[in-house]
Amino acid sequence: MGNGTSIGRVRGLGSSHSGSHHWLIQRFTAVGNLLLVLWFIASLLMLPNLHYLTVREWIMRPVPATAMALLIVTTFWHARLGMQVMFEDYVHESGSKFAVFALLNLVTFGGAAFGLFCIIRLALGAPA
Numbered sequence: 626m627g628n629g630t631s632i633g634r635v636r637g638l639g640s641s642h643s644g645s646h647h648w649l650i651q652r653f654t655a656v657g658n659l660l661l662v663l664w665f666i667a668s669l670l671m672l673p674n675l676h677y678l679t680v681r682e683w684i685m686r687p688v689p690a691t692a693m694a695l696l697i698v699t700t701f702w703h704a705r706l707g708m709q710v711m712f713e714d715y716v717h718e719s720g721s722k723f724a725v726f727a728l729l730n731l732v733t734f735g736g737a738a739f740g741l742f743c744i745i746r747l748a749l750g751a752p753a
């Protein structure tokens with residue numbers, strides 16, 4: 626009744642073939658986050674000062690605004706993937722699991738949307 630037998634596949638005891646994709650996407654977002662955070666830190670260190678107006682002028686340029694948007698998206702995506710695995714391991718009742726995943730999606734998509742809204746607002750020249 627293991628993974629390789631016919632009866633194991635019929636009973637659903639075999640691999641679902643989706644774990645490797647999830648694992649790979651989590652690694653891609655981790656590498657993307659690493660590169661983008663290093664770029665972000667280096668960019669901030671190269672600014673003359675960290676006053677609001679200086680950072681706002683920097684974020685109004687297309688490359689920093691795009692990179693910050695990518696950083697926000699990959700960070701929230703990576704966090705969602707990691708928390709999904711944690712909840713799959715520790716929440717066992719189907720009703721609770723549905724509620725936790727609905728809340729997880731709401732928080733991560735809401736946080737990413739708010740972050741993107743803030744970057745777009747700054748990039749388009751929000752008043753000081």
